[in-house]
Amino acid sequence: MRIFGRVRQRPSTDWRLATNRAFTLIDDGRYEDAGALLTRAADLEPWLSESWFNLALLHKFRHDWEQARSAGLRAVALLERDTGAPDWWNVGIAATALQDWPLARRAWQAYGLTVPGAGTVADEPLGMDLGGAAVRLSPEGEAEVVWGRRLDPARIEIQNIPLPSSGRRWGEVVLHDGVPHGERATGSAVFPVFDEIELWAPSAIPTWVVLIEAAAPRDRDALERLAADAGYAAEDWSSSVRLLCRSCSESRMPTEEGDGGAVRHDPHDHSEPGSPGPLGHVAAADGLWTPERECGLAAPEPLVRGLLDGWVADSPDTRDWRDLEEVC
Numbered sequence: 001m002r003i004f005g006r007v008r009q010r011p012s013t014d015w016r017l018a019t020n021r022a023f024t025l026i027d028d029g030r031y032e033d034a035g036a037l038l039t040r041a042a043d044l045e046p047w048l049s050e051s052w053f054n055l056a057l058l059h060k061f062r063h064d065w066e067q068a069r070s071a072g073l074r075a076v077a078l079l080e081r082d083t084g085a086p087d088w089w090n091v092g093i094a095a096t097a098l099q100d101w102p103l104a105r106r107a108w109q110a111y112g113l114t115v116p117g118a119g120t121v122a123d124e125p126l127g128m129d130l131g132g133a134a135v136r137l138s139p140e141g142e143a144e145v146v147w148g149r150r151l152d153p154a155r156i157e158i159q160n161i162p163l164p165s166s167g168r169r170w171g172e173v174v175l176h177d178g179v180p181h182g183e184r185a186t187g188s189a190v191f192p193v194f195d196e197i198e199l200w201a202p203s204a205i206p207t208w209v210v211l212i213e214a215a216a217p218r219d220r221d222a223l224e225r226l227a228a229d230a231g232y233a234a235e236d237w238s239s240s241v242r243l244l245c246r247s248c249s250e251s252r253m254p255t256e257e258g259d260g261g262a263v264r265h266d267p268h269d270h271s272e273p274g275s276p277g278p279l280g281h282v283a284a285a286d287g288l289w290t291p292e293r294e295c296g297l298a299a300p301e302p303l304v305r306g307l308l309d310g311w312v313a314d315s316p317d318t319r320d321w322r323d324l325e326e327v328c
Contacts, residue, residue: 132148308321
């Protein structure tokens with residue numbers, strides 16, 4: 001087969017050496033040096049789809065979406081198979097970052113996915129029914145895994161209330177990578193954990209932390225329901241946050257999502273019983289219910305105090321709150 005007037009052949013030794021060295025530099029965060037080598041490799045073997053796939057990958061790491069789209073399109077133009085190529089997935093991520101919806105639809109369809117609403121190709125590819133997933137926020141920093149709703153193959157809407165260290169808020173949409181790093185199991189269902197690439201759509205809803213007194217789990221649950229009924233969110237960080245090492249976080253981890261009862265000993269939780277929680281609150285060491293809970297709230301400032309006061313008013317003998325603070 002001839003491509004660009006040349007016979008297709010195995011890449012040269014110089015191409016392999018330059019490419020291998022480039023990915024070593026990428027692992028060290030030396031993207032500029034890696035880019036020079038990958039550009040040289042593409043000059044050596046311009047008819048090879050891998051040359052342009054590697055450049056598209058580098059530009060994705062750098063969040064240079066115009067260049068990622070350009071290199072990705074050159075890669076897919078040289079593909080020898082019709083569907084399922086990761087080249088198309090990278091094109092889809094770049095197109096989503098740029099809100100190039102016609103190209104995003106084309107990419108997901110070329111990969112082999114069904115995209116509804118084909119008659120409105122200029123619109124976002126919504127309604128793909130991809131279900132829930134988890135996303136690792138700030139994967140290169142103080143990483144945090146939260147639950148979310150997949151809007152399409154490259155975006156997740158955050159449904160937990162992230163800790164302030166992540167810099168993210170409830171309801172934000174993040175762009176994520178295509179290869180999962182870990183899984184979370186809830187009963188018989190297993191959900192992938194994707195790594196965040198960057199913030200795609202910010203949220204105007206601030207994050208608050210508050211200490212509540214909840215005599216029983218049902219009192220805590222009532223606050224979470226009250227916030228949800230108002231269109232916002234509350235989350236008991238005292239029971240929902242676990243500290244995991246990277247190895248555990250990137251493996252298949254069971255969760256207590258929706259359990260609502262006393263927290264059982266978790267051999268994968270590397271936090272120390274009796275030590276401060278995510279924002280300094282000391283949790284119980286015996287696994288029994290502790291009335292004092294550290295909670296996150298996602299709600300506008302004019303509403304948040306009224307929401308807490310209304311929660312207490314419904315059962316003043318078993319509920320109270322203090323130390324409300326905006327943290328993100």
